[in-house]
Amino acid sequence: MFNFLKYNPNARSLEGLNNVRKTQFFILWAFVLLVTAYLAYKMIDATYMLISVDGIQWDYSKLAWLLYIIGVVIILAQPRYGIYLTVALALAGDYFITYWFPFELNFSSKQSLLYYNDSLKLSPLETFLLFTLLSYVLRLLLSSKWRWSEKIYFGPLFFPALGFTLFLLMGFVYGMATGGDRQIGLWEIRPILYLFLVLYLTSNLFEKREHIITFMWWIVAALTYEGIMGVVLIARKYNWSFSSFDSLGAHSAAVHFNTVFALTAIAFLYKVSWPKRLLLLSVLPPIAFTYIAMQRRSSMLTLAISLSLTGIIIFKLHRKFFYFLAPTAVILGLAYVAIFWNSNSAAAMPAQAIKSVISRRYSLCGPSGPKHPSRAPSPITTF
Incomplete structure (x- = not known):
């Protein structure tokens, strides 16, 4: 009945160990946050200069830096949100629609709202991935589990992806050793290297279906x-x-x-x-x-x-619905392709996509048959 009053050295040692780990965790996170705050101050201070790109002013740049710092803090608090933010922000931007969207652009890109200087060849996307990895490693080291086999999940794709990444690095090193262009090599290999890191982090940070x-x-x-x-x-x-x-x-x-x-x-x-x-x-x-x-x-x-x-x-x-839908879709699809085969309107884009795969020079129907080359240019000229 009064067992809880008895001295338990194991329980006390475990409690002390947990307190030590909590203290270490607090000190480490405080150090990381202080360094992040200092870097944020220096970067925001540098954005007081105007960014003269189609009327974009430093006020918007300052707001972008504020959002960037908030994202970093969120990632340090929960590394899983680093995957959410990295993928979402990478999809949200486009070079044509939002040329100023800074996430995939380097900090040296002057059209970016997060422009810092001309020599910082690093993008916010890469820094988010690095902060996610840092947050994950810190949590891994400070967790109560001590067996690496229980902490890390490799999965069936880990070693094939690792081998693929090693071959990429070997090719890059060989290219640099034989006089290749370092800037072009880094430009080409950087996005592919994200694959292995994102695969590993996603496999270990996504633990539930939710x-x-x-x-x-x-x-x-x-x-x-x-x-x-x-x-x-x-x-x-x-x-x-x-x-x-x-x-x-x-x-x-x-x-x-x-x-x-x-x-x-x-x-x-x-x-x-x-x-x-x-x-x-x-x-x-x-x-x-x-x-x-x-x-x-x-x-x-x-x-x-x-x-x-x-x-x-x-x-x-829905097997019965499939037997109705499949023939109907095939008939309507063939009719659509036949009608818009030689059309250049916006409604004919799907038909032109199919045409570019089936025949690049000839039309299947109409005046420009197999014996007469079509006067229309090839739908895809860049391949």
């Missing part, structure tokens, strides 16, 4: 922001006229939008809650508008492939 769901909503929010910024750009700069520009946004940005379209279709197939389905439907208009304005045939083709793959899910969940 973490992945939250991660997907961060992606949806980032792509929604990019879609809205595209609408704003078209309204203010081009006065809602698609004929005023050839294309809008990068190829990769248009492909990213396919994620939201696929998620919306899957949400209805798996019958998720109606608030989530309505939320996905509500963000589709700005995304679809910007998506069409981008006029990227490659994104149209990948969207068709992704929607075709959802047919596998439909076949498993």
Whole structure:
């Protein structure tokens, strides 16, 4: 009954050990925060100079630095949010729509709101990944578990990704040793090196299903922001006229939008809650508008492939509906491609994407048949 009054040396030693670890944790985090605050002060102090790029003033730069510091503090508090912020901010920016968006640009890029100086060849994306790794390692070292096998999850892709990364580094070292251009080499290899780090951090920081769901909503929010910024750009700069520009946004940005379209279709197939389905439907208009304005045939083709793959899910969940939907989609798709095969309108972009894969020089129907080369230029001329 009074066992709790008895002296337990093991319990006392464990309690003392926990107190020591808490003290070490507090001192270490206080040091990291002080260093971060000092760097923040120096960087914000440097942004008092005007950034004369299309009217961007230092006030906006100061706000961007403030948001950057808030992001760093959040990452140090919880490293999992470093993955959320890194991926979301990388998707939210685009070189065409938001050229000033600083996340993927170096601190030496003068068009960026986070411009610091001409020699700092480092991007906010890379610093976020480094802060995420730092926060993760600190938590790992200060955790109560001591066995590395219990702390670190490698997963089936860890060693293949590690081997891939080592081959990249070997190729980079060989290129530098044989007189290659260091700047071009770093420019090419840097984004690929993110893959291994993000794979490892995601495997160890995402511990629950809820973490992945939250991660997907961060992606949806980032792509929604990019879609809205595209609408704003078209309204203010081009006065809602698609004929005023050839294309809008990068190829990769248009492909990213396919994620939201696929998620919306899957949400209805798996019958998720109606608030989530309505939320996905509500963000589709700005995304679809910007998506069409981008006029990227490659994104149209990948969207068709992704929607075709959802047919596998439909076949498993709603087999009767699949037997009705599949023939109907094939007939309508073939009719659409035949009608818009030689058209150059915006509505013909998906058909032109298919045409660029099937035939680059000839048309399958109409006056320009197999014996007569089409007068229209090849839809894709950069490959």
